[in-house]
Amino acid sequence: MLNFFQLIIIYAGIYALMAIGQNCITGNTGMLSLCHAGFFCIGSYATGIICKTLGLSFWLSLPVAAICSAVVGFLIGVPTLRLKGDYLCIATLGLGEIIRNIATNMNPVGLMSIPRAELFGYQFSSRNKVTFILLVWFFVLVAYILFRQLSHSRIGRAMTAVREDEVAAQSNGINVAKYKIGAFTLGAAIGGTAGCFATAYTLTVQPSSYTFMVSVMVLCMVVLGGMGNLLGVIVGAFIIEFIQYFPQLVGLSSVIPAQATQIIYGLCLVVLMIWRPQGILGRDKYRYGDPRSAKERLVSFFRRGEKKGGKA
Amino acid sequence: MKILETENLSRIFGGVVAVNDVNFSVYEGMVNGLIGPNGAGKTTLFNQITGMDKPTRGKIMFDGKDITGLPAWKISRLGIARTFQNIRLYRELTVVENVMMGLHFKVGSDPFKGRFAQAVKSYFCASKENRELYAQAMEWLSFFGMESEAQEFARNLPYGRQRELEIARALAAEPKVLFLDEPAAGMNPAETEHLMGIVDKIKKHGITVVLIEHDMKLVMNICDNITVLSFGQKIAEGSPEEIRSNPLVIEAYLGREDD
Numbered sequence: 062m063l064n065f066f067q068l069i070i071i072y073a074g075i076y077a078l079m080a081i082g083q084n085c086i087t088g089n090t091g092m093l094s095l096c097h098a099g100f101f102c103i104g105s106y107a108t109g110i111i112c113k114t115l116g117l118s119f120w121l122s123l124p125v126a127a128i129c130s131a132v133v134g135f136l137i138g139v140p141t142l143r144l145k146g147d148y149l150c151i152a153t154l155g156l157g158e159i160i161r162n163i164a165t166n167m168n169p170v171g172l173m174s175i176p177r178a179e180l181f182g183y184q185f186s187s188r189n190k191v192t193f194i195l196l197v198w199f200f201v202l203v204a205y206i207l208f209r210q211l212s213h214s215r216i217g218r219a220m221t222a223v224r225e226d227e228v229a230a231q232s233n234g235i236n237v238a239k240y241k242i243g244a245f246t247l248g249a250a251i252g253g254t255a256g257c258f259a260t261a262y263t264l265t266v267q268p269s270s271y272t273f274m275v276s277v278m279v280l281c282m283v284v285l286g287g288m289g290n291l292l293g294v295i296v297g298a299f300i301i302e303f304i305q306y307f308p309q310l311v312g313l314s315s316v317i318p319a320q321a322t323q324i325i326y327g328l329c330l331v332v333l334m335i336w337r338p339q340g341i342l343g344r345d346k347y348r349y350g351d352p353r354s355a356k357e358r359l360v361s362f363f364r365r366g367e368k369k370g371g372k373a
Numbered sequence: 374m375k376i377l378e379t380e381n382l383s384r385i386f387g388g389v390v391a392v393n394d395v396n397f398s399v400y401e402g403m404v405n406g407l408i409g410p411n412g413a414g415k416t417t418l419f420n421q422i423t424g425m426d427k428p429t430r431g432k433i434m435f436d437g438k439d440i441t442g443l444p445a446w447k448i449s450r451l452g453i454a455r456t457f458q459n460i461r462l463y464r465e466l467t468v469v470e471n472v473m474m475g476l477h478f479k480v481g482s483d484p485f486k487g488r489f490a491q492a493v494k495s496y497f498c499a500s501k502e503n504r505e506l507y508a509q510a511m512e513w514l515s516f517f518g519m520e521s522e523a524q525e526f527a528r529n530l531p532y533g534r535q536r537e538l539e540i541a542r543a544l545a546a547e548p549k550v551l552f553l554d555e556p557a558a559g560m561n562p563a564e565t566e567h568l569m570g571i572v573d574k575i576k577k578h579g580i581t582v583v584l585i586e587h588d589m590k591l592v593m594n595i596c597d598n599i600t601v602l603s604f605g606q607k608i609a610e611g612s613p614e615e616i617r618s619n620p621l622v623i624e625a626y627l628g629r630e631d632d
């Protein structure tokens with residue numbers, strides 16, 4: 062039981078990284094993309110190849126995974142630039158599947174028995190989950206701080222402007238294409254690092270695990286937690302992973318079929334769309350220059366949700 | 374003096390000639406009116422000048438430079454700002470953040486630094502920069518008497534206020550020319566009155582204004598020079614008095630007398 066709890070926390074951390082990346086693309090910049098599984102795949106393979114085939118350190122594979130995914134994100138961002146909404150969604154979905162199919166065709170078995178990550182002689186093993194939790198969540202914290210800074214800066218505001226109204230953004234001198242490609246690149250990079258940790262934990266890379274369902278799950282986390290709200294998407298990652306491992310947690314994995322979790326996702330989303338369409342924590346609530354204190358803001362949040370802004 | 378000029382500018386949408394060989398002039402320091410019946414091609418002309426639509430043929434000269442075919446974001450950075458006929462605000466941002474967006478490229482325009490370097494600096498010094506932008510944005514809001522609504526979401530503003538916020542956002546970039554597409558549309562007489570005062574203040578600020586408007590009282594009152602479009606063609610240009618008595622203009626608006 063405790064074991065499964067720890068497992069959920071680890072996977073929630075890995076997927077929180079994915080969700081932060083997806084949030085950069087969908088939540089902040091407003092592009093409905095469905096290829097995060099592809100970035101996850103590339104990050105996983107980068108780590109697998111570097112640690113096993115080349116025999117190099119896990120810590121080297123971390124930036125390499127991020128850079129490889131970022132390059133692919135850039136390459137996906139450029140041709141899909143002019144697409145919006147459902148068109149973008151379908152195009153990126155296809156590109157994500159292409160990545161998985163390339164991986165499958167090269168080697169359908171994937172990589173096995175990848176060496177463990179090491180730090181000063183200490184090996185991060187899946188048997189000692191607590192240290193792994195610390196490792197993953199340390200990087201979630203780093204990503205959170207970096208992306209929070211981004212969304213609170215002038216650059217992040219410009220990304221939001223692109224999401225809100227592209228034409229108006231152009232009239233404010235924003236090179237929309239550059240911001241869209243930039244968001245894709247950053248989002249992909251962080252998705253790649255998530256893949257890196259997944260490999261370090263399972264020590265295997267299997268191409269069959271980067272299906273389109275993974276991308277959908279990550280998108281669900283963002284929608285569930287609140288578009289553009291970094292804390293929200295981390296909460297979203299927790300909830301989705303909890304649902305995913307719930308049968309195992311209560312020891313009913315032999316009774317409840319794996320597909321049941323997908324039904325629960327669907328139910329969760331439907332209920333949420335009725336009860337709280339803006340996501341559990343709502344949209345990004347950062348407002349520059351809000352003179353109210355954090356406490357006042359919290360009170361007003363619970364009092365009337367995010368329906369109407371407060372008076373200055 | 375002409376600050377902006379179009380030469381034989383045309384735009385053809387399939388079979389519709391929306392703008393037909395128009396030579397449109399904008400005079401520096403004046404309020405330039407652009408009027409014409411519905412569908413005359415006024416908005417299309419604005420879109421072409423601001424780079425949001427590509428001309429089928431013709432040339433656009435701004436400040437002695439040929440800006441034909443430049444992307445919209447570059448044209449904005451050269452000093453052309455605009456508002457839209459159907460309001461385009463960042464609805465999920467607050468009022469003050471909308472104006473801060475208008476200031477966006479003023480930060481990145483240091484000629485000694487690349488824009489990327491500037492973006493990196495903006496990232497690391499976000500809170501300092503935000504404080505500066507916030508102070509400047511509040512100044513623009515006080516120009517419109519909107520400081521008390523600074524933390525309101527743009528989508529929650531009443532319609533007339535939204536139109537003014539759009540002007541504030543455009544003005545924040547301190548453009549050389551400001552294009553206003555039907556700013557008084559949907560405003561009540563009191564709000565229109567307020568708007569006239571604002572346009573006057575903008576003019577005194579030294580910013581050239583180009584104004585599309587259907588409200589003739591407003592146009593005749595505040596414009597120094599008026600251009601009339603009808604079915605994509607320029608049919609008249611001159612002072613308000615000249616336009617008022619021009620038989621071609623009367624015909625365009627009211628139809629021919631012997632019809």
Ligand SMILES: Nc1ncnc2c1ncn2[C@@H]1O[C@H](COP(=O)(O)OP(=O)(O)OP(=O)(O)O)[C@@H](O)[C@H]1O
Nearest residue numbers: 386389391409410411412413414415416417418458
């Ligand atoms: N994107 C487009 N595709 C096809 N036709 C268009 C397009 N944009 C404008 N038109 C046509 O061009 C003509 C001019 O339109 P425009 O919007 O410029 O008129 P306007 O003078 O601004 O009118 P209004 O006073 O109603 O705003 C109209 O006949 C319109 O139907």
Ligand SMILES: [Mg+2]
Nearest residue numbers: 415416417458
């Ligand atoms: Mg129009």
